[in-house]
Amino acid sequence: MANKITPRAQDYSLWYNDLVKEAGLAEHSSVKGCMVIKPYGFAIWEKMQAELDHRFKETGHQNAYFPLFIPKSFLSKEAAHIEGFAKECAVVTHYRLKSDGKGGVIVDPDAKLEEELIVRPTSETIIWNTYKNWIQSYRDLPLLINQWANVVRWEMRTRLFLRTTEFLWQEGHTAHATSDEAVAETRQMLDIYADFAENFMAMPVVKGTKTANERFAGAIDTLCIEAMMQDGKALQAGTSHFLGQNFAKAFDVKFSDKSGNLEYVWATSWGVSTRLIGALIMAHSDDDGLVLPPSLAPIQVIIVPIYKQMEELQKISDAANVLMKELKAQGISVKYDDDDTKKPGWKFAESELKGIPLRIAIGPRDLENGTAEVVMRDTKSKQVVSFSELHKEVPKLLKQIQDGIYLKALKKREENTYYPNNWDEFSEIMKGEGGFAWAHWDGTAETELKIKELTKATIRCIPFDRKEEKGQCILTGKPSEGRVIFAKAY
RNA sequence: CGGGGCAUGGCGCAGUCCGGUAGCGCACCUGGUUUGGGACCAGGGGGCCGCAGGUUCGAAUCCUGCUGCCCCGACCA
Numbered sequence: 424m425a426n427k428i429t430p431r432a433q434d435y436s437l438w439y440n441d442l443v444k445e446a447g448l449a450e451h452s453s454v455k456g457c458m459v460i461k462p463y464g465f466a467i468w469e470k471m472q473a474e475l476d477h478r479f480k481e482t483g484h485q486n487a488y489f490p491l492f493i494p495k496s497f498l499s500k501e502a503a504h505i506e507g508f509a510k511e512c513a514v515v516t517h518y519r520l521k522s523d524g525k526g527g528v529i530v531d532p533d534a535k536l537e538e539e540l541i542v543r544p545t546s547e548t549i550i551w552n553t554y555k556n557w558i559q560s561y562r563d564l565p566l567l568i569n570q571w572a573n574v575v576r577w578e579m580r581t582r583l584f585l586r587t588t589e590f591l592w593q594e595g596h597t598a599h600a601t602s603d604e605a606v607a608e609t610r611q612m613l614d615i616y617a618d619f620a621e622n623f624m625a626m627p628v629v630k631g632t633k634t635a636n637e638r639f640a641g642a643i644d645t646l647c648i649e650a651m652m653q654d655g656k657a658l659q660a661g662t663s664h665f666l667g668q669n670f671a672k673a674f675d676v677k678f679s680d681k682s683g684n685l686e687y688v689w690a691t692s693w694g695v696s697t698r699l700i701g702a703l704i705m706a707h708s709d710d711d712g713l714v715l716p717p718s719l720a721p722i723q724v725i726i727v728p729i730y731k732q733m734e735e736l737q738k739i740s741d742a743a744n745v746l747m748k749e750l751k752a753q754g755i756s757v758k759y760d761d762d763d764t765k766k767p768g769w770k771f772a773e774s775e776l777k778g779i780p781l782r783i784a785i786g787p788r789d790l791e792n793g794t795a796e797v798v799m800r801d802t803k804s805k806q807v808v809s810f811s812e813l814h815k816e817v818p819k820l821l822k823q824i825q826d827g828i829y830l831k832a833l834k835k836r837e838e839n840t841y842y843p844n845n846w847d848e849f850s851e852i853m854k855g856e857g858g859f860a861w862a863h864w865d866g867t868a869e870t871e872l873k874i875k876e877l878t879k880a881t882i883r884c885i886p887f888d889r890k891e892e893k894g895q896c897i898l899t900g901k902p903s904e905g906r907v908i909f910a911k912a913y
Numbered sequence: 914c915g916g917g918g919c920a921u922g923g924c925g926c927a928g929u930c931c932g933g934u935a936g937c938g939c940a941c942c943u944g945g946u947u948u949g950g951g952a953c954c955a956g957g958g959g960g961c962c963g964c965a966g967g968u969u970c971g972a973a974u975c976c977u978g979c980u981g982c983c984c985c986g987a988c989c990a
Contacts, residue, residue, distance in 0.1 A: 436984090451982070453981075453982075455982065507989095510989085511988085511989070574990095576989075576990075578988080578990095579914075579989085580985090580986080580987090590990080592990085658990095659990060698990060728948095729948065729949050766952055767950070768950040768951050768952080769950085769951045770950090772950070784949070787949085913990090
């Protein structure tokens with residue numbers, strides 16, 4: 424089999440790039456740092472969107488859309504926020520081009536904007552500027568809005584899906600009458616992300632709180648879900664922020680409570696991005712191609728006919744059509760690949776590359792025996808199933824794959840999770856394959872930065888479910904109340 | 914912002930050192946044989962060699978300048 428994909432063991436990072444390209448998920452555009460998301464990759468994103476959007480609506484959120492451009496002055500209203508984003512903003516300074524007289528165009532110096540516009544790196548400022556007009560009374564609260572949008576962050580170093588200059592995401596922005604309610608919203612949305620990651624992406628995650636160093640610019644508290652990739656590195660898969668009254672104060676958003684007192688509102692924001700596609704790839708895929716969870720696979724089942732004469736193909740097609748009808752009736756997406764210009768072997772390899780969970784081959788032997796060959800993408804296991812059982816067997820096998828890849832990822836994470844008690848143990852872990860190191864930390868930003876400098880590992884989160892446990896910081900030996908998760912991260 | 918690499922048919926590359934009719938694989942088109950793990954034969958179409966100058970009888974190749982993208986590091990979701 425001609426493999427176009429670099430094996431993981433040889434070069435993990437090259438494997439990832441090859442996979443994204445060869446599976447047809449995305450490619451580099453001619454714009455530096457920006458990608459073209461191709462139809463197959465976008466189909467996965469659409470499935471993610473559909474599921475998340477459904478969950479947002481179920482919890483009372485509505486979609487809206489805010490401008491791509493943000494007046495420069497808005498960004499500077501919240502001090503921590505501008506501090507965090509200033510270094511990576513694209514700025515629009517002019518609104519017109521003109522001919523350079525040599526067949527090209529130049530920026531027209533006479534068309535300078537009075538106030539420069541920032542291409543949104545996130546939308547808190549424009550949204551809170553708007554919320555000021557939407558919120559007067561406690562009756563206007565809570566305000567629960569989400570938007571699906573693109574944002575731009577001018578990163579120095581980019582990678583397809585994981586970090587691109589422009590990316591797609593959703594950002595929720597909510598306003599509440601009380602702190603407690605906003606805190607509960609922050610946690611609710613994180614739980615939705617975690618549930619989505621585990622049950623749809625089949626990717627186990629740890630829920631926790633970010634340290635001050637890793638916190639969102641302008642937040643009081645940042646919650647996150649962290650997943651472990653196959654190379655042992657951590658990837659932040661979603662964040663949910665409790666913003667306190669920071670943006671309400673910056674944009675003067677007040678409401679009158681029941682007793683007529685004017686109060687600042689309490690805010691949250693939360694988001695996941697196309698980065699999730701990168702996470703999905705690195706969580707499950709192998710050297711032959713993508714491995715997709717059935718719940719996110721654009722095509723869940725592919726049927727490949729094997730035939731010599733056209734009459735044979737006709738008989739197989741008749742059988743395949745019956746099966747397709749039965750599967751589609753159960754909401755299963757199925758493709759019948761009767762393209763005569765490709766051989767079965769080519770189709771097999773291609774379906775593996777694309778991560779199609781189940782492949783059903785029907786040939787002359789099967790017609791005779793009333794069977795089909797069913798192959799599971801994750802384990803490559805083959806079995807012969809009687810034709811009359813297929814419509815019952817397929818959903819079972821899809822479920823089995825969904826559960827199987829989750830458990831495999833969980834096992835991988837457990838095997839690469841350590842509990843070092845001193846610096847030697849800790850640094851040894853970070854020198855090797857990596858993984859999650861649950862370790863004691865003295866709680867200071869200085870220590871965290873020092874550890875990062877020494878090992879490149881950062882604190883991914885302070886996990887919600889950690890035990891109360893007295894210990895000593897692995898670097899300074901100072902007292903600690905519980906372990907935090909260190910890892911090298913994407 | 915440093916370090917490296919690349920730019921030649923749709924894609925991947927050779928050719929550049931040593932200047933002399935632009936080539937290979939894949940893909941594509943036509944016909945035939947094939948089809949249970951990336952088929953084969955025959956024929957065919959397609960290229961401002963990244964851009965701009967220069968040297969030369971002659972430049973993909975030598976010289977000068979520019980541009981773009983990718984990879985590796987420091988910042989970040």
